[in-house]
Amino acid sequence: MLVQLLRHHLRPYRAAVAAILVLQLVQTVATLWLPSLNARIIDDGVVQGDTAAIWRIGAIMLAVSFVQVVGAVAAVYYGARTSMAFGRDVRGRLFGHVQTFSAQEVGKFGAPTLITRTTNDVQQVQMVVLMSFTMLLMAPIMLVGGVVMALQEDVALSGILVVAVPVLGVVVGLVISRMIPYFRQVQKRIDAINRVMREQIAGVRVVRAFVRERQESARFAVANTELFDSSLRVGRLMAVMFPVVMLVMNVTSIAVLWFGAGRIESGAMQIGALTAFLSYIMYILMAVMMSTMMFVMVPRAVVSAERIGEVLETSTSVLAPVEPTALPEGVGARPGLLELRGVEFRYPGAEQAVLQGVDLVAAPGRTTAIIGSTGSGKTTLLNLVPRLFDVTDGAVLLDGVDVRDIEPEVLWSQVGLVPQKPYLFSGTIRSNLLYGRPDATDEELWHALTVAQARPFVEALAEGLDAPITQGGTNVSGGQRQRLAIARALVRRPKVYLFDDSFSALDYATDAALRAALVPETREATVLVVAQRVATIRHADQIVVLEDGKVVAVGTHTELLESSQTYREIVYSQVSEQEAA
Numbered sequence: 062m063l064v065q066l067l068r069h070h071l072r073p074y075r076a077a078v079a080a081i082l083v084l085q086l087v088q089t090v091a092t093l094w095l096p097s098l099n100a101r102i103i104d105d106g107v108v109q110g111d112t113a114a115i116w117r118i119g120a121i122m123l124a125v126s127f128v129q130v131v132g133a134v135a136a137v138y139y140g141a142r143t144s145m146a147f148g149r150d151v152r153g154r155l156f157g158h159v160q161t162f163s164a165q166e167v168g169k170f171g172a173p174t175l176i177t178r179t180t181n182d183v184q185q186v187q188m189v190v191l192m193s194f195t196m197l198l199m200a201p202i203m204l205v206g207g208v209v210m211a212l213q214e215d216v217a218l219s220g221i222l223v224v225a226v227p228v229l230g231v232v233v234g235l236v237i238s239r240m241i242p243y244f245r246q247v248q249k250r251i252d253a254i255n256r257v258m259r260e261q262i263a264g265v266r267v268v269r270a271f272v273r274e275r276q277e278s279a280r281f282a283v284a285n286t287e288l289f290d291s292s293l294r295v296g297r298l299m300a301v302m303f304p305v306v307m308l309v310m311n312v313t314s315i316a317v318l319w320f321g322a323g324r325i326e327s328g329a330m331q332i333g334a335l336t337a338f339l340s341y342i343m344y345i346l347m348a349v350m351m352s353t354m355m356f357v358m359v360p361r362a363v364v365s366a367e368r369i370g371e372v373l374e375t376s377t378s379v380l381a382p383v384e385p386t387a388l389p390e391g392v393g394a395r396p397g398l399l400e401l402r403g404v405e406f407r408y409p410g411a412e413q414a415v416l417q418g419v420d421l422v423a424a425p426g427r428t429t430a431i432i433g434s435t436g437s438g439k440t441t442l443l444n445l446v447p448r449l450f451d452v453t454d455g456a457v458l459l460d461g462v463d464v465r466d467i468e469p470e471v472l473w474s475q476v477g478l479v480p481q482k483p484y485l486f487s488g489t490i491r492s493n494l495l496y497g498r499p500d501a502t503d504e505e506l507w508h509a510l511t512v513a514q515a516r517p518f519v520e521a522l523a524e525g526l527d528a529p530i531t532q533g534g535t536n537v538s539g540g541q542r543q544r545l546a547i548a549r550a551l552v553r554r555p556k557v558y559l560f561d562d563s564f565s566a567l568d569y570a571t572d573a574a575l576r577a578a579l580v581p582e583t584r585e586a587t588v589l590v591v592a593q594r595v596a597t598i599r600h601a602d603q604i605v606v607l608e609d610g611k612v613v614a615v616g617t618h619t620e621l622l623e624s625s626q627t628y629r630e631i632v633y634s635q636v637s638e639q640e641a642a
Contacts, residue, residue, distance in 0.1 A: 063186065063189075063359075063362055063363050063366035063367075065370070066151065066186060066366050066369065066370065067147075067186075067190065070147050070150050070151055070154075071143070071147060071190075073150075074143045074146060074147070077139055077142070077143045078143065078194075080139055081136050081139050081140050081143065081194050081198065082198055084132045084133075084135050084136035084139070085132070085136050085194075085198045085199045085202065086202060087128060087132040088128075088129055088132030088133045088136060088199065089199050089202040089203050089206060090202075090206070091125045091126070091128045091129035091132065092129055092203070092344070093203070093206045093207065093210050093341075093344065094125055095122060095125055095126065095129070095340075096210070096336070096337040096340035096341060096344075097210065097213075097214075097337055098118055098121060098122045098125065099122070099333070099336060099337060099340070100214070100331075100333030100334055100336055100337035101114075101118050101333065102114070102115055102118050102119065102122075102333070103331075103332055103333030103336060136194070136195065136199075137194075137195055139194070140191060140194025140195050141191060141194075143190070143194060144187055144188075144190040144191035144194060145187070145191075147187060147190050148183055148184065148186075148187035148190075151183050151186065151187075151369065152179055152180075152183050154373065155178065155179045155183065155369065155372060155373065156179060158372065158373055159175055159179075159372065161377045162375075162377050163377050163378050163379040163448070163449060163450060163451070164444065164449045164450060165378050165408075165409070165450060166375055166377055166378065169375075170372065170375075171252075171256065172259065173252055173255040173256035173259050174252040174255075174256075174368075175372065176255060177248070177251055177252050177255055178365075178368050178369055178372055181248070181251055181365075182248065182365035182366075182368050182369050183365070183369065185358075185361050185362050185364075185365040186362045186365050186366055186369065188358060188362070189355070189358050189359060189362040192355055192358060193355070196351040196355060197351070197352070197355050199348075199351070200348040200349075200351045200352045200355070201348070203344055203345070203347070203348040203351075204345055204348040204349070204352075206344075207341045207342075207344040207345035207348065208222065208341075208345060210337075210341050211338055211341040211342065211345065214334045214337050214338040214341065215321075215324065215329075215330055215334060215335075215338055217324070217329075218317065218320060218321055218324065218330070218338055221313060221316050221317060221320070221342070222342070222345060225309055225312075225313040225316075225342075225346065226345070226349060228309055229306060229309050229346070229349045230349075232302065232305050232306065232309070233302065233306075233349075233352075236298050236299075236301065236302045237359075237360055239298055240295060240298055240360045240361075241360040241363065241364065243291060243294045243295045243298070244295065244360050244361040244363075244364045245364045246291045247288065247291045247292055247295065247361070248361075248364055248365060248368060250284070250287050250288040250291050251288060253284045253287070253288070254281075254284045254285060254288055257280060257281050257284045258281070261277050261281065263533075306349075306350055309346070310343070310346045310350070313342060313346060314339065314342065314343070317335075317338065317339050317342050318335075318339070321335040321338065321339070322335075378450075378451060379448050379449075379450070379451050379469075380465075381468065381469050382465060382466045382467070382468065385466065385467060385468040385471070386462050386463075386466040386467060387471075388459065388460045388462055388467065388471065388475070389460055389461065389462070396425060396460060396475075396556045396585075397424075397425040397459075397460070397475070397556035397557050397585070397586050397587040398422075398423075398424055398425060398458075398459070398460050398461065398587065399421075399422070399423040399424075399446065399457075399458070399459055399557055399587050399589070400421070400422050400423075400457070400458040400461075401419050401420060401421040401422075401442070401445075401455070401456075401457055401458075402420060402455055402456050402457075402458065403418055403419070403420060403454065403455035403456070404416055404418070404419040404420075404421075404442075404445065404452050404454070404455035404456070404457060405417055405418065405419075405452060405453050405454035405455055406438075406441055406442075406445060406450060406452055406453050407453045413610075414453070414610060415438045415441045415610050416438045416441060416442060416445075416610045416611075417609075417610045417611050418455075418611060418612075419438075419442065419455070419607075419610075419611070419612055420612065421442075421605060421612065421615075423557075423587045423588075423589055423603070424587065425556070425585060425586060425587050426584055426585055426586075426587075427587070427588070427602040427603060428583075428588040428590060428600075428601045428602050428603070429587070429588065429589050429590070429601065429602065429603045429604075429605060430589075430590045430591075430592060430597075430598035430601035430603070430604045430605065431443070431589065431590065431591045431592075431604075431605045431607060432591075432592060432593070432595075432598060432604060432605070432606055432607070432628070432631060433606060433607030433608055433627075433631075434608065434631070437607040437608055437609060437610065438607055438610040439561075439562075439591045439607055440481055440561055440562075440591060442591075442607070443478075443559050443561050443589060443591055445457050445464075446459075446464065446476060446557065446559060446589070447472065447473060447476045447478055447559070448464055448465070448469065448472060451465060459472065459475060459556075459557070474555070475555055475556045475557055476555050476556075476557045476559060477497070477550035477551070477553045477554075477555035477557070477558050477559065478550065478559045478561070479543075479546050479547050479549075479550050479558075479559065479560050479561060479563040480546075480561050480563075481561040481562045481563070481591075483534070483542050483543050483545070483546030483563070484533060484534070484546075485530050485533060485534030485537070485542060485545060485546070486530070486532070487530060487531055487532040488529075488530055489524070489526065489527045489528060489529055489530060490519060490522075490525075490526050490527070490528050490530060490545065491506065491526040491527055492530075493530055493534075493545060493549060494506045494509065494510075494526075494545070494548055494549050494552050495552070496549055497509075497549040497550060497551070497552035497553035498552050498553050498554070501552050503526065505552060506526060506548075506552060507526075509548040509549075509551040509552045510544075510545075510548050511578070512548070512551055512575075512578045512579065512582050513544045513545070513547040513548035513551060513575060513578075514544055514567075514571050514574055514575045514578065515541065515544035515545055515547075515548050518541055538566075539566040540566040540567050540568075540571070542566070543563055543564070543565075543566045543567065544567070544571075544575070546563065547560075547563060547575070551582060555586065556586055556587065557586065557587045557588075557589070558583055558586055558587070558588045558589065559589050560588070560589065560590045560591065560592075561591045562591050562592055562593060563590075564576075564592065564594070564597050565592075565593065565594065569596060572594075572596065572597055573596075576597065576600070594635065595618075595631065595632050595635050596635075598618075599618040600618070601617075601618070602617070603615060603616070603617070604616060604617065604618060604621055604628070606621065606625055606627050606628050606631075608627050613625065613627055614627065614628055
């Protein structure tokens with residue numbers, strides 16, 4: 062998976078990769094040439110007392126050193142730019158792909174792990190790309206070039222490499238094979254600690270209300286300790302590997318000096334050649350060392366690439382149509398007509414369907430209310446309209462066209478959804494309202510706030526429309542958050558309004574005023590309201606009663622009081638018989 066990820070996302074940067082390779086080649090050749098020049102200074106200049114040769118060869122060494130430095134700086138510069146661009150592209154692709162997910166796929170992974178995979182996992186792969194450009198490309202060139210140059214200096218002494226290099230390879234292989242499962246465990250435990258933190262930060266009010274700070278601290282401590290233990294195992298392996306590598310390098314240096322001294326004494330080798338040979342041995346072992354450092358990072362990058370690939374290879378269950386069908390227009394069209402025909406919805410792996418055989422018609426200019434006990438499928442039904450989920454049987458139609466055959470952007474432009482838990486984005490009141498329609502004027506924004514009964518509290522703020530909103534809207538009350546979410550939907554002016562228990566945080570007076578103000582605003586639109594409070598829906602044109610995922614009754618408030626036992630039980634659990642009439 063790591064290779065596929067690199068191949069796909071580095072393809073646009075092939076020219077840059079080729080340039081980096083050339084620069085690394087130039088830098089490595091210059092590096093390998095320097096010990097040979099140094100040997101010539103010692104053997105031809107110092108030993109023989111030829112000052113002219115020292116100056117001449119020294120000048121060449123300065124020029125080669127300059128080329129080496131320029132090549133190294135340029136290679137690191139272009140390597141850093143390319144690796145950062147790679148990370149940016151992978152994050153962008155991940156984010157764009159997650160945006161296509163339905164609620165089902167998001168729920169399958171969970172928000173904490175999707176965040177970790179988009180940030181931490183991408184960073185792990187990005188670091189391997191950077192290290193590859195700065196070290197991995199140079200390591201094989203240095204290794205091969207060092208062997209060639211060492212053989213030129215002394216073939217017999219090069220036999221030491223036959224022992225040193227395999228020993229290093231075996232040590233590195235054993236350690237890396239142990240690291241991969243530990244790195245996989247580390248990434249999973251980073252997910253776990255992110256999940257715990259997210260829950261505790263988002264639910265801080267609940268934690269404090271139930272005085273559970275100590276228990277939550279203990280839960281975080283468990284996740285934190287598990288991550289510490291996994292990281293410690295990796296650290297121990299790394300702590301073993303590097304001293305062993307250094308030991309092999311030092312023993313190899315001692316062996317070179319030991320046997321090299323004997324060859325110098327016998328006249329088979331010169332002092333300068335031994336100095337150069339020692340440098341080449343160090344280059345070869347340094348190449349192995351650099352490869353070792355890469356091998357330490359590669360296992361974690363492999364795990365991260367697998368996790369990234371798992372997201373990218375997951376297809377959304379809500380697919381865009383191959384040949385979209387346009388919504389009807391002109392004479393005879395009823396924009397906003399919503400129909401559910403034999404709708405069934407079953408979560409993957411569930412034994413029973415949440416919705417079964419639901420038939421429903423919601424016409425423009427009319428308000429259709431949906432009521433039922435907890436778990437009866439009200440919210441699920443509403444989520445099928447904008448295709449947050451797709452039906453597993455039957456069909457949902459808008460203006461006579463199956464929503465699965467409508468271009469998603471076209472469908473979403475026709476629907477204004479106010480979810481059960483209204484969410485506001487960090488920014489201002491203005492930016493949140495413009496989320497509904499970016500080209501809306503201030504006059505339209507204030508009008509939507511007026512209808513949503515939010516204008517008084519917004520006007521009371523010093524900054525007005527430019528008052529700041531924190532992430533999730535946590536700096537406003539639940540009722541204010543609901544009213545701002547309703548105003549955002551009104552700014553959009555869709556054909557279909559979906560209110561998912563969107564008045565639950567409002568007092569009865571505000572609820573009544575808001576419902577009255579909505580009537581002229583939604584006169585030509587279809588309105589679907591899910592509610593638990595009978596007072597919110599009693600004046601609806603049509604009330605649908607759900608029980609165990611089935612429609613058990615349809616009618617007005619008065620009709621249902623007479624004909625539906627389920628509806629009567631819901632009503633009388635909230636108001637008296639006299640108030641219900």
